[in-house]
Amino acid sequence: MLRMLFRRLALGGLTVFLVSVIIFAGVEMLPGDACTAYLEREAQGQRLENCRRDFGLDQPAHARYLDWASGAIQGDFGSNVAGTRDIATLVGDRLKNSLMLGGLSMLVGVPLALVLGVIAGLTRDRLPDLTISTLAIFAMTIPEFVTATVLILVFSIWLNWVPGIVLTGASAPALDYFPEILLPMAVFTLVMCAHILRTVRSSVIEVLGSDYVQMATLKGVPRGQIVRRHVLPNALLPVINVVALTVAWLLGGVVVIETVFNFPGLGRLMVESIAMRDLPTVQAIALIVATIYVGVNLTADMLTMLANPRLRTLHTRRP
Amino acid sequence: MSSTGILDIRDLTVGFTGRDGRGRAVLRNVDMQVSPGESLGLVGESGSGKSTLALAAMGYFKRGLRVMGGSVRFEGQDLLALPPTALQAIRGHALALIPQNSGQALTPSMRIGAQLDEALRLHSPLAAERRAARVVELLEQVRLPEPQSMARRYPHELSGGQQQRAAIAMALAGEPRALLLDEPTTGLDVTTQAHVLELLRDLARERGMAMVYVSHDLGAIARVCDRVTVMYAGEVVQSGPVRAALRDPAHPYARGLLASIPRLHDTGLPRALDGRPPAPGETGAACAFAPRCMLAEPRCIAARPALQPDGSGGLVRCLRADETDVRPVIAAAAPRERAALTDEAALTIDDLAIRYRQTGLVARLMGQDPGPATVSDVTLTLRRGETLGLVGESGSGKSTILKSLAGLLAPARGRITVAGGVALPGAVETRSPDQLRRVQLIFQNPDDSLNPRHTIGDILAQPLRLYFGLEGEALRARSAELLERVRLGAHYLDRLPSQLSGGEKQRVAIARAFAARPDLVLCDEVTSALDVSVQAAVLDLLDELRAENGTSFVFVSHDLAVVRALSDRVAVLYLGRLCEIGPAEALFANPAHPYTEVLLGAVLEPDPDTAPVLLARDVTEGAPPARGCPFQRRCPRKPGSICETDQPPVQDLGNGHVLSCHIPVQTGALQ
Structure with missing residues (x-):
């Protein structure tokens, strides 16, 4: 078990390393570099060479990679192309905002999805299930920006309960985002909830049809106990990985929703940086998002392993 | 009422x-x-x-x-x-x-003890602290070894027989x-x-x-x-x-x-x-x-x-x-004439050993002892047209040997030779089309071995194209002929496997194997998933094909009576080691190896006046002992400590009846 943990950790580290190489190589292959972006039309002759020497761009690629990677490990991504901001603080603020938005949506969405999914699975093909499943399909198929726009129209414009867009700056303290954050949160929660709920529902239905649930019924176990002791522990196992994927997607920043609400998150910074050819910032964001994916999936695998006796006792004595 | x-x-x-x-x-x-x-x-x-x-x-x-x-x-x-x-x-x-x-x-997520405790909590007046003792008592009653430890295990940590006993305990x-x-x-x-x-x-x-x-x-x-x-x-x-x-x-x-x-x-x-x-x-x-x-x-x-x-x-x-007692209710079948066996070998297995890869790279570099192989020291010959039955409990290595013959599992040691002295390479990818054609495998469950999206025609066409290059009308004619041979008829060609019954599907699987005109057909529990009446029809079909083509069979089944019905010779395996091999008649009438006796004694006959003879405990052993006889720990007739130290000697009882056992057998007494 402990060996397994170390192996997965090592593999996760390797993945992040490979991703960092790919990101670096990808940016390397693009025509132009930071200096051509910085100097714009004046990027020629002596000025360009001087700039490249100042930025260290005349070094060979592997040396620059090592420099960049060792900085990244210590949280130092250098400064942006304009030379005006430290990337670590710039990205750090946005990351904090994205994590706050994603985390809050998760806190509401995951439990809600579990409860609704279990209810739908237990009442398969009856009214509660039909209602929940239909709503979930709507939440999944209607594009997020449509959902967002409708929510703004209803709650902000018609009812005037919450602000429709975020006006707080990127580096404001967390509490300043209330109540502006509520609508983007609601959209996130809806979409995520629908995805997870459908997995929970089908998993519960599958387990309900299993031989061991029939056996428990014929053992005289009351329905509530069957659900609690025999169905849920087995039905929720496959859900962990779906939750992980959804959560990683949320934490990495979702451009469309952030744009609609003018929310200063990681996704929007990414798009802005690309538009401004701010390659150091793009590199930093890509690496952070990749690390989030790896980390969240690693956590999910570990949780699955802890919760599943088959995996947990994989290396113990067998008869 | x-x-x-x-x-x-x-x-x-x-x-x-x-x-x-x-x-x-x-x-x-x-x-x-x-x-x-x-x-x-x-x-x-x-x-x-x-x-x-x-x-x-x-x-x-x-x-x-x-x-x-x-x-x-x-x-x-x-x-x-x-x-x-x-x-x-x-x-x-x-x-x-x-x-x-x-x-x-x-x-799967509950320990055996918790599942029994649940039944007690619901249906017995026992207080919580008395129930733990009762759980152990119940597990003991169904004769599970180490009941305390069993109660703490999860279902997947038990063998099939132990799971069944745990379910019985739960019912009690x-x-x-x-x-x-x-x-x-x-x-x-x-x-x-x-x-x-x-x-x-x-x-x-x-x-x-x-x-x-x-x-x-x-x-x-x-x-x-x-x-x-x-x-x-x-x-x-x-x-x-x-x-x-x-x-x-x-x-x-x-x-x-x-x-x-x-x-x-x-x-x-x-x-x-x-x-x-x-x-x-x-x-x-x-x-x-x-x-x-x-x-x-x-x-x-x-x-x-x-x-x-x-x-x-x-x-x-x-x-x-x-x-019904005076008129026949079922058509009587006349025994088929089969060509006399020649001495030509259809299959020779020489000193075969198979090991499932389980040792990691690190362990191998450290030079750790990988332990005894899953299958070891298997040597036997099969003559042209002969059928060899492989029997043994689960874990005896009978299916492993079949997989290795089919090339699905490369042997760790030993040689496999087919008719004409052609040595078969271990892995299926390294075998030539002709070598592949010679050896065909029929699986236990046709639901898994037939592609559900291919029609019967597609399924039969694959070997015909691959081995004989048939196309168009010739392909269709040959496929139809194959279906006739397995008594299905050409109108099955355009059907999907899901439109066929279990027995019909297995016939298609048999037709596919025979499409290659093989020298050797490997049958892995081919009738185990079928009802008895369908099983009898499939056995009859295999017998007919064998008489017509002179094909050799290796027939694996856990059902000894089925093996008996079809086999000329039978090999008994325990933990991947050959215990006894001999002509079916002699071996079933006079089992010489204690393990063969144990197996035959446990067979249940559909006759209320016969009782099984249970000679040994039904413990499931995972791996063979490092030294001596593989059956030493369960043997009901163990002569002494020699079984734990020395490899059992090979005794030849004549007529190809050979066993590996320390107990001397008098050859005369067997005839």
Whole structure:
């Protein structure tokens, strides 16, 4: 078990390393570099060479990679192309905002999805299930920006309960985002909830049809106990990985929703940086998002392993 | 209520609503009464409704099924009218179930002890702190080793036999007065099955429990039951005392079923029952068995016969029941002429060893001892046209050897040579098309081995294209011919596997193997997933193909009677080591190796007057001992410590009968 943990950790580290190489190589292959972006039309002759020497761009690629990677490990991504901001603080603020938005949506969405999914699975093909499943399909198929726009129209414009867009700056303290954050949160929660709920529902239905649930019924176990002791522990196992994927997607920043609400998150910074050819910032964001994916999936695998006796006792004595 | 039965089912009709909106009956007007302490066997092929009836006896119906008429009473209470809480109080308490596949019927996320404790909490007055001791007591009662440690394990940490015992313990927790057993020993090894059955028999006698024992295995029924009810197409066709039902059954179907079971001490093939049972809703007002019955006449089709006394204390649903003992109800088959065996070898296995890769890179670099191989020291020869049976319990390596012959598992050591002295490379990717063609494998389950999206034509075309380059009309003609040879007909070419019955699918798998014109056909439990009557037909087909083509077979089965029916020679394996090999007749009549004795002793015959001889415990061993005889730990006739230190010597008893054992065998005594 402990060996397994170390192996997965090592593999996760390797993945992040490979991703960092790919990101670096990808940016390397693009025509132009930071200096051509910085100097714009004046990027020629002596000025360009001087700039490249100042930025260290005349070094060979592997040396620059090592420099960049060792900085990244210590949280130092250098400064942006304009030379005006430290990337670590710039990205750090946005990351904090994205994590706050994603985390809050998760806190509401995951439990809600579990409860609704279990209810739908237990009442398969009856009214509660039909209602929940239909709503979930709507939440999944209607594009997020449509959902967002409708929510703004209803709650902000018609009812005037919450602000429709975020006006707080990127580096404001967390509490300043209330109540502006509520609508983007609601959209996130809806979409995520629908995805997870459908997995929970089908998993519960599958387990309900299993031989061991029939056996428990014929053992005289009351329905509530069957659900609690025999169905849920087995039905929720496959859900962990779906939750992980959804959560990683949320934490990495979702451009469309952030744009609609003018929310200063990681996704929007990414798009802005690309538009401004701010390659150091793009590199930093890509690496952070990749690390989030790896980390969240690693956590999910570990949780699955802890919760599943088959995996947990994989290396113990067998008869 | 007229009878004193503990379980009383009257005129029960259960069905589902078909796509056309009409009701289709799965059970039709079924009566079943069981008295306290009595044991009733429910027999029938798949789809006969026997499992539905057993579950109905608990007032339980699978999703989609509904009661269309009749009553189910347990100790006088109508189970169909009881509220859920009252049903919960009966189920698992006075009336308990032992399920078919315990591996799937135990909740994977709960420890064995917790699952037993749950039953006790619901159905016994014991206080929480007394229950832990009772759990251990129950596990001990079903003779599980180390009950304390068993209680702490999860279901997947138990072997198949142990899971079945744990399920029995769970059923006993509520101190039931009636037990329903749904194929409780299907899928277990012969030895484990025999031990589990003896345990059930003893427990039922001790406690005076009534039992309803559902099985397609008449051998198990004969051992456990007092009375037998035979089901066909959802109705009772015969019911009566076990001795009469198995010795001289009155219904033509029961007779045919009995004739299709291979027997351990009969040479030759069992006789097959032609045709297939009707699907629900397919039977009209006629006798359901009439289309397959050799005695059927116009009045059998005019009306459905009623159950009537058969003259020996039972009931039978047949108008001509009094004639079944004088007229044949099943076509007799003449033994086929086979060409005499020559000395030409079709397969030579020399010093074969197989190891499943389990040692990691690190372990290998550190030079750790990988332990004994899964299969080791297997040397044997198969002559052209000969059939070799491989037998042994699960874990004996019989399927592993087949996989290795087929190239799916490269051997760690040894040589495999086919006809003409061609040495086969270990891995399938390195074999030439001609080498691949020579060796064909037929799998246990045609559902898994036939691609569900390919038509039968596509399936047969693959080997024909690959090995013979056939195309177009020639391809179609040859495929049709192959289907004729397996008695299916060319109109099957455009069907999908899902449109075929289990037996038909297995015929397609056989046709695919023979499409390659192989020298050697490997059969891995090819009849285990089939009903007995279908099994008899498939065995007959294999025999016919063998007589026509002179093909050699390696035939693997856990059913010794099936192996006996088809094999010329038999090899007995234990933990991947060859114990005994010899002509089938000599080996079955005079088993020389203690393990062969143990295996043969555990076989259940469909005869209530025979009992299995249980010589050794049915412990499951994971790996062979490092030194000495592989069977040393279970041997009932172990002569001494020499078995633990020395490799057993090879003794030649003549006529190709060879065994590896320290106990000296007198050659003269065997002839």
